[in-house]
Amino acid sequence: MTNVSPRHGDDDAFDVDANLMKRLRDGDAGALDHLMDRHWGHVVSYIERMADIPEAAQDIAQEVFLRLWQQRVDWHPTGSLRSFLLSVARHLLFNQDKKRWREVRHLPSYRAELERRKQETPGESLDRAELRAAVHRAVASLPPRRREVFVLARIHGLSYKEIADVMEISPQTVANQLSAAVAELRGILRGITEP
DSSP, X not given: OOOOOOXXXXXXXXXXXXXXXXXXXXXXXXXXXXXXXHHHHHHHHHHHHHHSOHHHHHHHHHHHHHHHHHTGGGOOTTSOHHHHHHHHXXXXXXXXXXXXXXXXXXXXXXXXXXXHHSOOOOHHHHHHHHHHHHHHHHHHHSOHHHXXXXXXXXXXXXOHHHHHHHHTSOHHHHHHHHHXXXXXXXHHHHHHHOO
């Protein structure tokens, strides 16, 4: 498993993860529950944003944590658990059976159904929702590598080094891609936010 030093300021989270991983290595299934509570949202959010198949995100996230359980004895407590989990999610996304996920993609979206059932919101909330949707579309329109760097940096708060480890690229490439993503998003959103 990949080892990454914790970022400054993340020492408490790193220590909690390291202690839980020690328990997990000893076969404590309760530690896996705690780790899932801590990291499930990050993993699912990453999968939803990268795969654009929210219906399958939960299944893929379960596979990520299954892999964590299966590889628990190989874990070294000096590594960043969040980076490892997102790296596993990334590999599952790119290595899965495409036909299976194409079929899943065409299932009716539970979220879309909920949105249709909601009552109309006040104008301000509607404006906020439209802006949020525009930002989501703008991020989704980025080239895949650029989008992934942006999501990992701005949504999940990973450092350049952690992103480089997850994506197997250099930290300088991460910096270049993030800079280009921000510039591209500013250009796309400028037309939306200016009167």
